[in-house]
Amino acid sequence: MEILVILVPLALMLGGAGLVAFLWSLRSGQYDDLDGAAWRAIADDEQPQEAPAKR
Amino acid sequence: MHVTRDFSHYVRTAGEGVQHIDLAVEGVHCAGCMAKIERGLSAIPDVTLARVNLTDRRVALEWKAGTLDPSRFIDRLEELGYKAYPFETESAEVAEVAESRFLLRCLGVAAFATMNVMMLSIPVWSGNVSDMLPEQRDFFHWLSALIALPAAAYAGQPFFRSAWRALSAKTTNMDVPISIGVILALGMSVVETIHHAEHAYFDAAIMLLTFLLVGRFLDQNMRRRTRAVAGNLAALKAETAAKFVGSDEISQVPVAAIHPGDIVLLRPGERCAVDGTVIEGRSEIDQSLITGETLYVTAEHGTPVYAGSMNISGTLRVRVSAASEATLLAEITRLLDNALQARSRYMRLADRASRLYAPVVHATALITILGWVIAGASWHDAIVTGVAVLIITCPCALGLAIPTVQTIASGAMFKSGVLLNSGDAIERLAEADHVIFDKTGTLTLPDLEVMNAADIPADVFELAGRLALSSHHPVAAAVAQAAGARSPIVGAAEEAGQGVRATVDGVELRLGRPSFCGAEALVGSAMVDPEASIVAFSKGSDRFILSVRQGLRPDAQAVIAALKARNIGIEILSGDREPAVKAAAHALDIPEWRAGLTPADKIARIEELKRRGAKVLMVGDGMNDAPSLAAAHVSMSPISAAHLSQATADLVFLGRPLAPVVAAIDASRKALHLMRQNLWLAIGYNVLAVPVAISGVVTPLIAAAAMSGSSILVMLNSLRARSASREIM
Numbered sequence: 001m002e003i004l005v006i007l008v009p010l011a012l013m014l015g016g017a018g019l020v021a022f023l024w025s026l027r028s029g030q031y032d033d034l035d036g037a038a039w040r041a042i043a044d045d046e047q048p049q050e051a052p053a054k055r
Numbered sequence: 056m057h058v059t060r061d062f063s064h065y066v067r068t069a070g071e072g073v074q075h076i077d078l079a080v081e082g083v084h085c086a087g088c089m090a091k092i093e094r095g096l097s098a099i100p101d102v103t104l105a106r107v108n109l110t111d112r113r114v115a116l117e118w119k120a121g122t123l124d125p126s127r128f129i130d131r132l133e134e135l136g137y138k139a140y141p142f143e144t145e146s147a148e149v150a151e152v153a154e155s156r157f158l159l160r161c162l163g164v165a166a167f168a169t170m171n172v173m174m175l176s177i178p179v180w181s182g183n184v185s186d187m188l189p190e191q192r193d194f195f196h197w198l199s200a201l202i203a204l205p206a207a208a209y210a211g212q213p214f215f216r217s218a219w220r221a222l223s224a225k226t227t228n229m230d231v232p233i234s235i236g237v238i239l240a241l242g243m244s245v246v247e248t249i250h251h252a253e254h255a256y257f258d259a260a261i262m263l264l265t266f267l268l269v270g271r272f273l274d275q276n277m278r279r280r281t282r283a284v285a286g287n288l289a290a291l292k293a294e295t296a297a298k299f300v301g302s303d304e305i306s307q308v309p310v311a312a313i314h315p316g317d318i319v320l321l322r323p324g325e326r327c328a329v330d331g332t333v334i335e336g337r338s339e340i341d342q343s344l345i346t347g348e349t350l351y352v353t354a355e356h357g358t359p360v361y362a363g364s365m366n367i368s369g370t371l372r373v374r375v376s377a378a379s380e381a382t383l384l385a386e387i388t389r390l391l392d393n394a395l396q397a398r399s400r401y402m403r404l405a406d407r408a409s410r411l412y413a414p415v416v417h418a419t420a421l422i423t424i425l426g427w428v429i430a431g432a433s434w435h436d437a438i439v440t441g442v443a444v445l446i447i448t449c450p451c452a453l454g455l456a457i458p459t460v461q462t463i464a465s466g467a468m469f470k471s472g473v474l475l476n477s478g479d480a481i482e483r484l485a486e487a488d489h490v491i492f493d494k495t496g497t498l499t500l501p502d503l504e505v506m507n508a509a510d511i512p513a514d515v516f517e518l519a520g521r522l523a524l525s526s527h528h529p530v531a532a533a534v535a536q537a538a539g540a541r542s543p544i545v546g547a548a549e550e551a552g553q554g555v556r557a558t559v560d561g562v563e564l565r566l567g568r569p570s571f572c573g574a575e576a577l578v579g580s581a582m583v584d585p586e587a588s589i590v591a592f593s594k595g596s597d598r599f600i601l602s603v604r605q606g607l608r609p610d611a612q613a614v615i616a617a618l619k620a621r622n623i624g625i626e627i628l629s630g631d632r633e634p635a636v637k638a639a640a641h642a643l644d645i646p647e648w649r650a651g652l653t654p655a656d657k658i659a660r661i662e663e664l665k666r667r668g669a670k671v672l673m674v675g676d677g678m679n680d681a682p683s684l685a686a687a688h689v690s691m692s693p694i695s696a697a698h699l700s701q702a703t704a705d706l707v708f709l710g711r712p713l714a715p716v717v718a719a720i721d722a723s724r725k726a727l728h729l730m731r732q733n734l735w736l737a738i739g740y741n742v743l744a745v746p747v748a749i750s751g752v753v754t755p756l757i758a759a760a761a762m763s764g765s766s767i768l769v770m771l772n773s774l775r776a777r778s779a780s781r782e783i784m
Binding site for chain 2: 001004008011012015018019022023026031032033034035036039040042043
């Protein structure tokens, strides 16, 4: 049962890290446009600089 | 005259040397639009940010200060095929967004805490039946407390605050039993842990908060979305006015930047965006959006004009007055205030449910405690059982029952072209059993149509349309549109207040007043349509007359029939003249109609219906309808409605058809049915679980399982609101 000494703090840390990541994503506005975000994931990458001139 | 567009009112400074503007964009609905707009705008030099928000249909733009004029973005978007309008965030919307984020933060905290506490609880539950040492169990309980107590203190804020507000006002709401349940559960668990007891309810308390926050967040998010839509609508109306900035120089500025005393120019075919008095010029104005009256009124020096009037023939200079000076508006505003106050007394289904629920639950818990004491149990055991009853009955599923349905139903309504303006509109719309329509702009289309196009040879009509392109008159615009004319006739000249004329291949063409074209004789013999404006067209010695009027919405008849089939009473209340209203009522087969009504008359009629117990749905668009929109049980406006009406209406529908009215009624009825069903599911679950809790055999495992089970059941049931857009006609 000594393993608890490692496992419990580890579990708490992981949970805490998850929470911090969530709060960060919220603060950086990632939940502001849920419809748009769904599409951005499958959109093409930005064209290189010269591309707009060619097209 | 030199015209500029001035958007400086909307530009904000965003950090060092960077300026920011938000634009509301029409017609963005896919990833392709998003990429096209972002690429198109980023290609402009010095633009540092161009980001589309697909949910709210807006674009945020930033650029190096002083390098670009915002009107350039609007022109660029126009080239790309999108209409964009500068947009100002209202303070109400800012508050909704902040509240929404706060709830999401609370939800995040509660959800992570729940996951971690559950991770500690499951070993305890399984340890209780196997071989866990009491010391280990205590250790796990203390760890749970370490996570759950701060998390509940933070994430419970929305409930604690609201409960406190209710209690300070000596009322009660759903949050009172929630707060009492959570605080008691946590307090009891701490005491139990100190005494090395077997059961602690940290997991149940924090899980309860998580589920309730889901419901609360959905509710808030819907409110935020409707607010955003309302903000866009305001921007899309693009209320600008041509303000004189010099004696001969005008600038197109947003209405918000116009002050009393300013002088604005009103050209033919423009809609007035301000209230004021004419100081120069003479014209006919169409005040149908304000009074419902379709006959034009003559405006000259000293005539008051109101926002929403359409200028027809001449150019006017208008001195802007303060809104309070306008007697018509002041009267409407007063009626509106009264009506809004009356409406705020409506109690939402959720509040009604909780008002019945809370006393029952608390009484049950108290009786349980006393009952066990009388039966000979110790006070400690009795209180533990009593708290278990409170935890089990905490309105977890109740909190989800309504917001989940509302969110899904509002999404479905959005798809059929109906936007919600207020959160409880669905409940109220579902109860409606009597529909009152305004005529002008609601049953009829706001734009003019040529009624007798079929009687005129196609080539003549086309020629008339091309000639009409040279006139600013709205009636001419309707002729041009009906004829599908594209190329104007070269050399056409407009005679103010008379018409347009041109000479093609040696033949003189004239379009305008019958007298201008020498066609008075024809008008006399033609069937007189009380609502129509008659335009004459002459080609050489041939004379034709065109009858132009507001046509009925294409599906108005079908919609009325569909409403009748649903056993909903229908009537027309209009500010327009009797013959016009009678004709519309006859065409639509509506026996109940009243004409020539003032806003106060309309309210009186609605009050009369209310006294008879009818739940009235008012559908109207004019400014004169705004007070009755507020007085009715629930109200709807078309997107073309006057600003004030649109802001007052509970729902706004888009497009030319009237069908969204029926679709909205159907969707809301179904939603209300599901809400009720959900409430019964939640209550049914309590009826099953409470005896178990009273008997004192509830363990934290049973509490957790029952709570999540009922919540998931309610959520799944709500998803049924998604299915099936039934055939409405």
